[in-house]
Amino acid sequence: MTATLLTPPTAMTGTVATPAVQTETILAIRNLVTRFKTGDGMVAAVNGISLDIAAGETIGIVGESGSGKSQLFMSVMGLLASNGRATGSVKYRGQEILGLPPAKLNRVRGSKMSMIFQDPMTSLNPYLTIARQMTEVLVQHKGMSQSQAMKRSIEMMDLVRIPEGKRRIGMYPHEFSGGMRQRVMIAMALLCQPDLLIADEPTTALDVTVQAQILDLMRDLKREFNTSIVLITHDLGVIAGLADRVMVMYAGNVIEAGSVRDIFYDPQHPYTEGLLQSMPRLNSDRHAELPSIGGQPPNLQDLPPGCNFQPRCRYAHARCLAEEPALRPCGDPAALRAKACHLEQLPLTEADRAVIDADRAARTRH
Amino acid sequence: MLSYAVRRILGAIPTILAIIALAFFMIRLAPGGPFATDKPLPVEIKRNLEKAYHLDEPLYMQFGRYMGNVLQGDFGPSFRMRDYSVNELLRQGFPYSLQIGLIAVAVASFFGILFGTIAALKQNTPGDYGTMAIAMIGITIPNFVVAPLLVLLLAVTWRILPAGGITAGWTSFILPIVALSLPPTAYIARLTRASMIEVLRSNFVRTARAKGLPERITIMRHTLKAGLLPVVSYLGPATAGIITGSIVIEQIFGIPGIGRYFIQGALNRDYTLVMGTVIFFAVLIILFNLLVDLLYGALDPRVRYD
Amino acid sequence: MTDATIGSLPPAAKPIKGRSLWQDAWRRLRTNKAAIVSLAVLALIAVACVVGPYLLPYGLDDVDYAAFTTAPDFAAQHYFGTEANGRDLLVRTLYGGQISLMVGIVGTLVSLIIGVTYGATSGFLGGRVDSMMMRLVDVLYSLPFMFFVILLMVFFGRNILLIFVAIGAVNWLDMARIVRGQTLSIKRKEYIEAAHACGVSSWGIIRKHVIPNTLGPVIVYMTLTVPQVILLESFLSFLGLGVQEPMTSWGVLISEGARSMTIAWWMLVFPAVFLAITLFCLNFIGDGLRDALDPRDR
Numbered sequence: 021m022t023a024t025l026l027t028p029p030t031a032m033t034g035t036v037a038t039p040a041v042q043t044e045t046i047l048a049i050r051n052l053v054t055r056f057k058t059g060d061g062m063v064a065a066v067n068g069i070s071l072d073i074a075a076g077e078t079i080g081i082v083g084e085s086g087s088g089k090s091q092l093f094m095s096v097m098g099l100l101a102s103n104g105r106a107t108g109s110v111k112y113r114g115q116e117i118l119g120l121p122p123a124k125l126n127r128v129r130g131s132k133m134s135m136i137f138q139d140p141m142t143s144l145n146p147y148l149t150i151a152r153q154m155t156e157v158l159v160q161h162k163g164m165s166q167s168q169a170m171k172r173s174i175e176m177m178d179l180v181r182i183p184e185g186k187r188r189i190g191m192y193p194h195e196f197s198g199g200m201r202q203r204v205m206i207a208m209a210l211l212c213q214p215d216l217l218i219a220d221e222p223t224t225a226l227d228v229t230v231q232a233q234i235l236d237l238m239r240d241l242k243r244e245f246n247t248s249i250v251l252i253t254h255d256l257g258v259i260a261g262l263a264d265r266v267m268v269m270y271a272g273n274v275i276e277a278g279s280v281r282d283i284f285y286d287p288q289h290p291y292t293e294g295l296l297q298s299m300p301r302l303n304s305d306r307h308a309e310l311p312s313i314g315g316q317p318p319n320l321q322d323l324p325p326g327c328n329f330q331p332r333c334r335y336a337h338a339r340c341l342a343e344e345p346a347l348r349p350c351g352d353p354a355a356l357r358a359k360a361c362h363l364e365q366l367p368l369t370e371a372d373r374a375v376i377d378a379d380r381a382a383r384t385r386h
Numbered sequence: 387m388l389s390y391a392v393r394r395i396l397g398a399i400p401t402i403l404a405i406i407a408l409a410f411f412m413i414r415l416a417p418g419g420p421f422a423t424d425k426p427l428p429v430e431i432k433r434n435l436e437k438a439y440h441l442d443e444p445l446y447m448q449f450g451r452y453m454g455n456v457l458q459g460d461f462g463p464s465f466r467m468r469d470y471s472v473n474e475l476l477r478q479g480f481p482y483s484l485q486i487g488l489i490a491v492a493v494a495s496f497f498g499i500l501f502g503t504i505a506a507l508k509q510n511t512p513g514d515y516g517t518m519a520i521a522m523i524g525i526t527i528p529n530f531v532v533a534p535l536l537v538l539l540l541a542v543t544w545r546i547l548p549a550g551g552i553t554a555g556w557t558s559f560i561l562p563i564v565a566l567s568l569p570p571t572a573y574i575a576r577l578t579r580a581s582m583i584e585v586l587r588s589n590f591v592r593t594a595r596a597k598g599l600p601e602r603i604t605i606m607r608h609t610l611k612a613g614l615l616p617v618v619s620y621l622g623p624a625t626a627g628i629i630t631g632s633i634v635i636e637q638i639f640g641i642p643g644i645g646r647y648f649i650q651g652a653l654n655r656d657y658t659l660v661m662g663t664v665i666f667f668a669v670l671i672i673l674f675n676l677l678v679d680l681l682y683g684a685l686d687p688r689v690r691y692d
Numbered sequence: 693m694t695d696a697t698i699g700s701l702p703p704a705a706k707p708i709k710g711r712s713l714w715q716d717a718w719r720r721l722r723t724n725k726a727a728i729v730s731l732a733v734l735a736l737i738a739v740a741c742v743v744g745p746y747l748l749p750y751g752l753d754d755v756d757y758a759a760f761t762t763a764p765d766f767a768a769q770h771y772f773g774t775e776a777n778g779r780d781l782l783v784r785t786l787y788g789g790q791i792s793l794m795v796g797i798v799g800t801l802v803s804l805i806i807g808v809t810y811g812a813t814s815g816f817l818g819g820r821v822d823s824m825m826m827r828l829v830d831v832l833y834s835l836p837f838m839f840f841v842i843l844l845m846v847f848f849g850r851n852i853l854l855i856f857v858a859i860g861a862v863n864w865l866d867m868a869r870i871v872r873g874q875t876l877s878i879k880r881k882e883y884i885e886a887a888h889a890c891g892v893s894s895w896g897i898i899r900k901h902v903i904p905n906t907l908g909p910v911i912v913y914m915t916l917t918v919p920q921v922i923l924l925e926s927f928l929s930f931l932g933l934g935v936q937e938p939m940t941s942w943g944v945l946i947s948e949g950a951r952s953m954t955i956a957w958w959m960l961v962f963p964a965v966f967l968a969i970t971l972f973c974l975n976f977i978g979d980g981l982r983d984a985l986d987p988r989d990r
Binding site for chain 2: 097098099122123125126127128129130131134135137139142143144145146147148152156157160161192194205208
Binding site: 397401408409522523525526527528530531533534535537538542622623630633634637638648649652653660664667 | 827831833838839840842843919923926927930931932946947949950953954957960964967968971972975976
């Protein structure tokens with residue numbers, strides 16, 4: 021049961037000097053399964069994920085394309101393609117929102133929970149002014165008049181550090197640069213001061229310097245509004261600067277979770293270890309070959325037997341082919357540490373190394 | 387926006403001049419002349435007639451003379467209908483053609499967009515398939531087939547509408563307009579459907595939904611504008627098609643419009659009448675295209691900086 | 693373990709069988725029932741038009757003095773009835789089909805040749821030449837070409853060759869646009885750069901990359917042009933500017949039928965039905981091909 025594994029404790033233990041602070045759960049996902057109907061049959065993009073997000077925390081979701089990280093939150097926001105179906109439970113502040121009809125869901129979307137997407141150019145309507153696209157959120161959710169909404173929108177543009185907001189707000193998206201467009205998206209998403217901001221690869225389409233600026237902005241905004249942030253990305257560097265805790269996804273499942281420090285300094289799943297090793301570092305040996313995880317992400321319609329990762333795993337042994345590892349707690353439960361792997365720990369214990377070596381020997385004999 | 391408009395207008399002028407030139411030379415190069423009758427005319431009379439109509443001058447002089455006149459709005463006398471000038475004939479026929487044509491365009495646009503949008507919103511349901519099947523009929527069956535069939539059904543068999551002529555008041559225009567607007571309606575419906583489906587799948591519509599906007603606003607404000615752009619572009623060729631179609635429709639329903647004059651002129655080798663109608667239609671189409679271009683520029687801000 | 697690539701077990705999943713674009717397209721086309729049925733019906737009509745006249749007792753121009761403008765009469769073997777000159781309508785409809793279909797194919801080929809040449813040249817040369825050439829296309833697009841075709845027909849006679857060329861010349865604009873668009877987008881694609889970088893010759897690139905990628909939309913467009921051409925020919929014939937006697941086409945037959953429809957409904961209905969069904973089928977096939985080769989319409 022992963023419910024308790026990824027649920028932050030409802031009473032945060034403070035030190036003797038500070039009182040215990042209640043952090044409420046903003047979003048509670050239970051056993052979310054998202055399936056798509058394709059020409060070749062049903063495919064499960066998200067395979068039973070449970071997760072709680074508390075107020076004010078930033079959680080990073082890391083994974084390759086096809087890991088299900090985006091579809092997970094598309095399901096939460098009700099933005100699945102027409103051939104997709106999500107089952108399970110998603111509760112916003114205790115209210116079930118999965119499967120709500122659009123009319124009801126629209127009261128939550130945009131005002132209590134917002135989402136920003138990867139490509140700001142195509143995500144903004146090229147035929148409407150920025151002013152229109154921003155004010156309509158306030159007019160719809162806060163019942164503001166057009167002039168009030170304009171005033172607030174310009175304030176928001178200033179907050180996201182777009183210079184000359186008053187002049188710029190009447191312009192069209194194609195008149196903005198990539199970085200500025202993303203800022204506009206962020207501004208739009210925060211207009212109603214939502215409890216939760218879901219950022220789906222917000223910096224992937226931007227170049228590195230702009231990336232850094234956007235991340236700085238998000239960090240500052242998080243502090244200002246105390247918004248919970250879900251940061252979906254394949255780039256570990258982005259996570260490092262912003263997230264409090266991290267979930268690593270592979271082929272529709274969570275395969276490791278923990279605080280950002282734990283994940284980076286003490287990865288417990290071979291996939292996470294591989295990801296970290298394959299990040300180029302400034303101080304690494306320039307002539308050594310950059311390690312990479314061999315193979316391809318699996319075909320979701322034809323998953324490997326046992327563990328989904330075993331074909332690419334350097335530590336795979338007989339048990340991995342036979343039995344799919346369940347997500348289990350490891351390390352400090354208060355830190356919500358969990359992994360889905362048969363290994364005792366990484367680096368390998370003596371016992372595990374012996375098992376792997378014996379398995380290798382047995383196979384080379386055949 | 388203004389510079390865009392001016393550029394478009396300036397671009398239209400050489401086109402008009404080119405059309406006048408093309409029509410002129412084509413007709414002059416064709417065998418036969420306005421005075422080719424069964425009985426050969428006495429040489430004297432023929433020469434006098436040719437002189438009166440300036441046909442004895444070298445070609446380039448005739449062209450220059452004609453161009454000059456046209457630019458002052460004078461299309462010259464009709465070669466065949468000696469009592470009338472082309473201008474008069476055009477003026478007579480214009481109101482009928484204009485009425486039918488304009489209403490047909492309006493009808494086609496309105497119903498085409500309506501059905502296309504409904505089909506897009508109900509994609510892959512029976513409603514979608516049904517509408518598109520009917521649209522398919524509109525596109526494939528030519529209007530000169532539909533028109534007689536409609537007449538057969540509604541005028542001859544059921545007798546609820548007049549079969550032709552213009553004497554029955556506004557009811558005599560119903561069948562011609564229906565026959566004329568059917569193919570463009572169908573085409574616009576299909577175009578709208580395809581375009582709307584495309585737009586409904588786009589990222590910015592996803593953003594609109596993510597912002598929690600009611601579906602009604604998402605469709606009206608975000609989708610419609612984007613989805614109708616290809617339809618706006620199509621209005622230019624659509625009008626050309628309606629004008630072409632009007633030739634036949636006016637024949638079938640006996641409407642004394644400009645299309646009918648064109649056909650008569652073509653068959654009679656009435657040079658000036660034919661040229662007059664061609665130029666007239668061409669200018670009309672160019673003007674309409676200009677309007678469409680401007681409308682497009684108003685809708686799509688990216689185009690203005692072309 | 694310090695090997696650079698992590699993971700030394702062979703992949704246990706079975707290999708994914710690849711599908712070429714054409715296989716994929718054919719698979720999709722096969723499931724489109726409307727398109728398959730249309731192909732069958734069209735083939736039937738074509739065969740009937742070519743072979744039919746040999747199986748029927750009456751010739752194209754045979755006058756049956758006992759039957760002027762008679763309704764369909766199975767006993768007398770006038771299955772579609774006769775027309776004003778006593779000629780059998782079924783035979784005339786089939787012969788008319790030959791002409792209409794032939795005009796469709798040849799006109800489309802003319803349109804194809806002009807359009808592909810123009811479009812490919814424009815796209816390949818790019819730059820100002822391309823802009824100018826496309827500007828010309830834009831201008832021509834909204835003109836009533838039909839008017840000039842009609843003038844051509846009237847003044848230069850109703851030569852069947854001229855009809856082919858003129859009708860084909862009306863429709864090349866769309867083809868040119870499509871081919872030009874494809875050429876431009878392919879030119880810029882990364883795989884062209886990659887092919888260059890790998891040392892593939894220009895001709896090799898054209899053969900292996902440019903042509904196959906242009907082929908798809910061109911085929912779709914051709915299938916959609918054929919009905920347009922047939923329609924145009926019918927339109928001309930209806931106005932009395934089409935093929936000359938004794939040849940006939942569906943347009944001519946419909947024109948005659950429309951004039952006599954109050955007294956002889958069969959003269960209008962049968963050719964009209966043939967024309968309509970043929971156009972339907974062609975449009976369904978064209979749509980099916982388009983969906984198969986460019987599947988985004990789910």
